[in-house]
Amino acid sequence: MGWRFMVFWHPLILCPAILLLYRVGFPLIIRVFEGKKKGEAALIKLKGxxxxxxxxxxxxxxxxxxxxxxxxxxxxxxxxxxxxxxxxxxxxxxxx
Known part of the structure; x- marks a missing residue:
């Protein structure tokens, strides 16, 4: 079969894609929805x-x-x- 067994849902492709999305994608999405002001306010509440x-x-x-x-x-x-x-x-x- 050669390389044709590599489909999107194969673990060698899906696991790195999930890890990349987890490390890069989710923080970007959270920053967009949270906004800068809310992030600063949350940091002040957390750390003082x-x-x-x-x-x-x-x-x-x-x-x-x-x-x-x-x-x-x-x-x-x-x-x-x-x-x-x-x-x-x-x-x-x-x-x-």
């Missing part, structure tokens, strides 16, 4: 952005979990759009 915060206050809330006090931290930071933001974080503090 490093910033430095300034501690405004730290007070106990009066709540104890496993005999450890809950502390309310009020912080201020500048986001990636140069807006000053304030946030409140509640954390359990381990006493030493």
């Amino acid at each position: 952005i490093k910033t430095t915060a300034r501690l405004l206050s730290a007070n106990q809330t009066g709540t104890y979990i496993n005999e450890q006090p809950m502390v309310l931290f009020k912080v201020e930071y500048i986001d990636f759009q140069n807006h000053t933001r304030r946030a409140e974080l509640k954390k359990n503090c381990k006493s030493s």
Whole structure:
């Protein structure tokens, strides 16, 4: 038969074609449908952005979990759009 046994659905042709489509085709299709803005937003949600915060206050809330006090931290930071933001974080503090 020679090379005539090689049809499109033969594993020697189909497997490399699937791998090539998987590595090149799908990422291109995803980028087209996702758009650049959504990709950046998803990356920010996944990895976050490093910033430095300034501690405004730290007070106990009066709540104890496993005999450890809950502390309310009020912080201020500048986001990636140069807006000053304030946030409140509640954390359990381990006493030493």
